[in-house]
Amino acid sequence: MRALRLEAPGQMRIVEQAPPVGTADAPVQRVLSAALCRTDARMWQCGHRDLILPRVLGHELCVLGEDGHRYAVWPGVSCGRCPACHSGVENLCLGVEVLGFHRDGGMAQWVQVPRESLIPVPSEVPDVVACLAEPLACGINALNQARVEAGERVLIHGAGPVGLLLALAVQARGAEPLVCETAADKAALSARFRTLSGVVLTLEAPGDGWDVAINATSAPPALSAGLQRLRPGGRYVVFSGLRQEAEIDLGAAFNGIHYRQLQVVGAYGCTRSGIADAVALLGRYPDAAEALVEAVIPLEDSPLALRRVAEGGVLRFVVRPDGLG
Ligand SMILES: [Zn+2]
Ligand SMILES: [Zn+2]
Structure with missing residues (x-):
């Protein structure tokens, strides 16, 4: 073969x-x-x-x-x-x-x-x-780790296919995703997907007070920005690994977690039941996913x-x- x-x-x-x-x-x-x-x-x-x-x-x-x-x-x-x-x-x-x-x-x-x-x-x-289904199931795993519920506002950094699938999964559970992307050319790639799915993307700074933030990019600034924009008591999911040359102000990050009582969880890979959930979700949005x-x-x-x-x-x-x- x-x-x-x-x-x-x-x-x-x-x-x-x-x-x-x-x-x-x-x-x-x-x-x-x-x-x-x-x-x-x-x-x-x-x-x-x-x-x-x-x-x-x-x-x-x-x-x-x-x-x-x-x-x-x-x-x-x-x-x-x-x-x-x-x-x-x-x-x-x-x-x-x-x-x-x-x-x-x-x-x-x-x-x-x-x-x-x-x-x-x-x-x-x-x-x-x-x-x-596999990348979508990885996103579903991230949402499960953060226990994302209907009505919550979820900030996603990174408009690659995984960040966009993640947004679709957020939307499917009745929560409100916003995809934050700094590169205009990358954002433009998802125009058709966004039209078909209703997922919203911003190139601007997204404001504060998010219930949940997730990084779908290996760029270190996304991690700091996401942590800072959470409401007190908010949850952060480390979904994407960071580039190896990543330099982060750990003191500031940990103090933010401490003083604002944030929760930080990791997510890596997916489970069989996650694949089943993903397949069902793709059945609801086959055209958006194909975009x-x-x-x-x-x-x-x-x-x-x-x-x-x-x-x-x-x-x-x-x-x-x-x-x-
Ligand atoms: Zn993959
Ligand atoms: Zn085992």
Whole structure:
């Protein structure tokens, strides 16, 4: 089969390799669609804490099961025995392995996925939208960590596809999102999405008094700005990791948390139930979600697309490993 394989940081290529071998619990599935995200781009540029090379990339994917049904994939493979697995937070399983990180992922014609990680996709969600369930589920996890409720005002820094999906999830639970973006050209990319979803974006400073603030960008100033704009007692979610050269005034940040009794939580990855919630949400907003797709491309074009993701200024490229026909 053909696959996009990362050999080493800076070195990726389309290869011909043997398809994975399935088991009864984890059969091999045909990949219908797989999205390229900034994490993939970062892996290509400089590796990743959890990346084992060489690796077929792809952790955002939709597959065709042996039963002829389509499934969104929870990309983790968890132990199923530890306290985290037993309490429904399998993303925190210490033994978790992730497709596209520890195991070969969806940028290939075939992928091996545990049956329990397959979440059915309803007919109203097209293939190219179903693979967005993973980033949306990560956003839903962030909202769950902050216990976001209807009527609350939620400030999101960063208008990339993940920040926009996050805003969609905020809106879907009856809360009020505002996406804050400093780059006008980046903001312009989401015009169609915003028209279809009703999500509001601002290029201006967003004012104070937010119930919840979330960073969907690795830029350190977003973290400080979000903390400062919370109401007393507000909640902050550290959703995006920070760029490694990040310099933050920790004294000011911690004093703000102390004096204004803020709550700060982290969020990383997603759970199976989060993928199911995400698929249901995509079924409510399939057109808005599809407006986050930059282009649908064949596997052969994925190295070039990943370079463009690394440069920034694009929405999600969705790869169809079997071609566009
Ligand atoms: Zn991703
Ligand atoms: Zn576990």
